[in-house]
Amino acid sequence: MPEPAKMRKPDVKVVILGDMNVGKTSLLHRYTERKFKDTISTVGGAFFLKQWGPYNISIWDTAGREQFHGLGSMYCRGASAVILTYDVTNWQTLAELEDRFLSLTDTANSDCIYAIVGNKADLTDSGTHRAEPLDGQTEQEGVGTELQPTGGGVGGGDPAALLQKQVSQEDARALYNRVLRYKGMEDKACPPAERLCFETSAKTGYNVDELFETIFDMVLPSILKKRSQGTPSTIDLEECRVPKSTKAGCC
Amino acid sequence: MFYSRGVCWSSGCEKQGDVSPVENHIHCDEGQPQTEEGSEAACPGISIVTDGFADSAPGDVSGGPASCEGEEHTHLDSQDTHLDSEDAHLDSEHTHLSAEQALDSASGEESQEDSGEFVAAMLARSRLEEQGLGVKGGSPPLADTGPSPPPPGLHRDEDVTADAWRAHRKHVFVLSEAGKPIYSRYGSEEALSSTMGVMMALVSFVQSGDNTIRSVHSDQHTVVFMQQGPLVLVSVSSSGQSEQQLRHELRYVYNQIVSMLTQASIARIFQHKKNYDLRRLLAGSEKILDGLLDLLDCDPSFLLSAVHCMPLASSLRDALSHVLQKAITPNLVFSILIAQGQLVTIVQERTVIEDARLEPADLHLLLNLIGASSAFQAGEIWTPICLPSFNPDCYFYAYISYLDPPSCSVCLLLLSTDKEAFYAVAECKRKIEEAMLAQNALAALAKARPYSATQVGVSDLRHFMYKPFDVPDNHRQLTQFTSPEMESPYSSEAEKTRLLDLYRDLHGRIHSTSRPLKLIYHVAERETLLAWVTSKFELYTCFSPLVTKASSINAITKLLRWIKKEEERLFIRYPPKYSTTPNPSRTRKAPEHDATDNGFLSLL
CATH class of the missing domain: 3.30.450.50 (Longin domain)
Known part of the structure; x- marks a missing residue:
């Protein structure tokens, strides 16, 4: 059976958390499909396997609704990176990250990387907005035009009406530092807030690639560590079916 | 009046x-x-109702809560x-x-x-x-x-x-x-x-x-x-x-x-x-x-409280059931394969369905969940879901994944009682995917089509809905019904709705609490309908308007014979089962009560 032997096994796990309607699914969709479309509220969690160079990265796109909180810790178990997402036009979504979502990450790896991401940057009139048309032209010309009709339909995302930006970069960085403190990781060599606080726009694509690429780069050491140790933290069901791994090679 | x-x-x-x-x-x-007409109210037996007759007594149609036996x-x-x-x-x-x-x-x-x-x-x-x-x-x-x-x-x-x-x-x-x-x-x-x-x-x-x-x-x-x-x-x-x-x-x-x-x-x-x-x-x-x-x-499935299963050669259905039966993991309780929104096959955990059966109503809710969430079309979903008729207070964990992206017409639904079982259940999906690939089952499923009423070979028959009660293994059986595609003259949305309204009305009269009927022959303006309930089946038929009473009865006899002949294709006759837990005493209990740890209380 050659097929199962080739089965992709995730090397590392990334979880996207955040309040409902901040654009978690849209961010992931922008990164994987290179486009922005209307999404339906996620139910439970959606599991994706992303090929990144020679590595397989599993991504859990979770539902932001309180209804599904029970599974939050399951999604986060053994995660190497957690993307905490908020909406820059809604202060409450940043507060929720600390109140509701941070505790869900208790089951993540001890060396887990945390990113704080403010999505919907295109809706505000700050500096990011100016970057938008430029961004759209350079890499997404075809998609950019096709976006116009769907864009207006997204909850309050009327391009004409720019919203007040409610969350500043400083607030996000302050939260990042509080996250590290909560995790007891301040003294460890953690990446500085500047590197892990992003403002993105799933709609225009602004900063989305940078976000995911940065995170994947940063989890690389944990992939390599895991590969060299060869000790899977989850029960590997494939192992018993594919007895050609290095450990089982004794007889 | x-x-x-x-x-x-x-x-x-x-x-x-x-x-x-x-x-x-x-x-x-x-x-x-x-009811306003006491003389009729007392006879729940066979009653032939024609259009003209219906005129005089439409009151019983509204079917309020009623008792016919003259109560004080x-x-x-x-x-x-x-x-x-x-x-x-x-x-x-x-x-x-x-x-x-x-x-x-x-x-x-x-x-x-x-x-x-x-x-x-x-x-x-x-x-x-x-x-x-x-x-x-x-x-x-x-x-x-x-x-x-x-x-x-x-x-x-x-x-x-x-x-x-x-x-x-x-x-x-x-x-x-x-x-x-x-x-x-x-x-x-x-x-x-x-x-x-x-x-x-x-x-x-x-x-x-x-x-x-x-x-x-x-x-x-x-x-x-x-x-x-x-x-x-x-x-x-x-x-x-x-x-x-x-x-x-x-x-x-x-x-x-x-x-x-x-x-x-x-x-x-x-x-x-x-x-x-x-x-x-x-x-x-x-x-x-x-x-x-x-x-x-x-969708008439809801009206009939029955599941519409996809007509499929029994050999193919059996093969697919077998594939599902093989791919198991502890605490898996239901494996359900759906194509084009219709049930292809369902495998159930033996000990679990001894305690409670999967009701059509619960399956309808699952089908709706899949249909209403296009987010399911990408990635693999893992979500808690409660089956209210099965047990309204507990969660199952549903794994949902499409087997044929990007067309997304064949969907696999696996239900487990273990919240942590995602990776194990996802592994079952890989096995199922592999086996189906080996049998080229996806191509066969893509060819499956609803059938046409003309296949019955009765010229005046336009459409019907047949729900049998006499399925074998009745106790654990899922209530099913079969129905052909709605074709001309019922191909437009408005006409479909009109026909369904006619059926709903007949259904309402048949099941009226005040005056249940067993047989209704209804001559409408553009079609003639006949509804018939026996201890073995419930049947609704729609004929061209020119049919006579005698010829419609004759047609129904032919239809019943045809259904009997096609039974294997139209219904899941013997729903397959598996045992996913070696120690049956553990699963005999209904799924664990973990509604509490779903985080509600902490939020209040």
Whole structure:
């Protein structure tokens, strides 16, 4: 059976958390499909396997609704990176990250990387907005035009009406530092807030690639560590079916 | 008089002939209604009803809660202005509102009487505008095609004061006992909070007399109330469906909500905080409820409480069942394969279904969940889901994945009782995927098509729905039905709806609590229908209008013979099973009660 032997096994796990309607699914969709479309509220969690160079990265796109909180810790178990997402036009979504979502990450790896991401940057009139048309032209010309009709339909995302930006970069960085403190990781060599606080726009694509690429780069050491140790933290069901791994090679 | 739709529940108030077309009646729980034609009410046997006959007695169609065996009634003095809890009959003077009255008092004050009038006014006004007063002859529910379906779109943004909003064929509202809006099919809940307040006022007014409001019947609208724990569900319909059918639909809506939260959590939430805004937990789920209500309107599976399974060569179905049977992991309880929205096969855990069976209603909710969530089309979903008929207080964990992206027509649904089992269950999917690939099953499934009524070989037969009761292994069997594709002249949406309305009406009459029937031969304007219920099956057929009674009976005999011959293809005859846990004593229990650790309480 050659097929199962080739089965992709995730090397590392990334979880996207955040309040409902901040654009978690849209961010992931922008990164994987290179486009922005209307999404339906996620139910439970959606599991994706992303090929990144020679590595397989599993991504859990979770539902932001309180209804599904029970599974939050399951999604986060053994995660190497957690993307905490908020909406820059809604202060409450940043507060929720600390109140509701941070505790869900208790089951993540001890060396887990945390990113704080403010999505919907295109809706505000700050500096990011100016970057938008430029961004759209350079890499997404075809998609950019096709976006116009769907864009207006997204909850309050009327391009004409720019919203007040409610969350500043400083607030996000302050939260990042509080996250590290909560995790007891301040003294460890953690990446500085500047590197892990992003403002993105799933709609225009602004900063989305940078976000995911940065995170994947940063989890690389944990992939390599895991590969060299060869000790899977989850029960590997494939192992018993594919007895050609290095450990089982004794007889 | 055709206007006896608002069947009186008491023979005291009741000179039926005098009932004015716009009179409104309220049905209460303990009210024992009397049908207006006692002589017929007492014969639940075979009764041949033709169009002309139906004209004279459309009253029984509305099927309110009724008892036919002449029960003793005591009646409230008609001067009395409140509900009497012992008698349970609303005073007739108080509740019968004329449309004029109602219209005039539309801007009524806050008193409960006025609230009632306000609701009646809303209903009466919309209906008067829609139809004019000239209801044409012929049996109204059968001839009425109803208004054309509203344009699809952003129902949430609808102007709730507009006529178009009132003209919707069927409204469904969900509110909490505290009168807080939870869901409305059309328009935003916020905009409707006063309307829902009125509904709650009606409910509690009747409740204060130790009674329960069941329905309000006006000329063309039926308002059905259903209270389920801390939730109140209200259906306002001009579809001509029976109260029973509307109540059945409301139960689906309630169950869909339970499937997302569990009954225990809902009860607990409201115990903690009476005025909790449940939309906080349901936010994002509106599409699922919208989808369910659309399905209820267009899919007869709900009406028949049976599952429509995809017609498939039994060899292929068996092979697929075998594939599912092989791919197991501990605590897996159901493996379900769905193609084009129809059930292909289902494998059930042996010990689990000994305790409780999977009801069609639960499967319908699962199918709706899949259909309403396009997010499922990418990636693999893992989500808690409660099957209310199976156990309303516990969660299963559902793994949902499409096997044929990007066309996404073949969907695999695996249910486990173990919250942590995602990776193990996902591994089952890989095995299933592999095995199906090896058998080229996806290509075979893609070729599966609904069948046509012409295949039966009966010239006048246009369409039918057949639900057998005599399936083998009955105890553990999933109730199924079979039906051909709706073809010309029922290919347009409007015509499909019209045919379904005809079926619904026949179904309502067959299952009427006051006067159940076994056989109805109904000659309508553009077709002739025959509905027949026996101890072995329930059958609804639609013929061309020129068929005779004798030839239709003949045709049904042929149809039954054809179904018998095709049985293996049309139904899942012997639902396969597996045992996923070596130690059966562990799984004998229903799934673990872990509603508590789903995080609700911590949020309150």
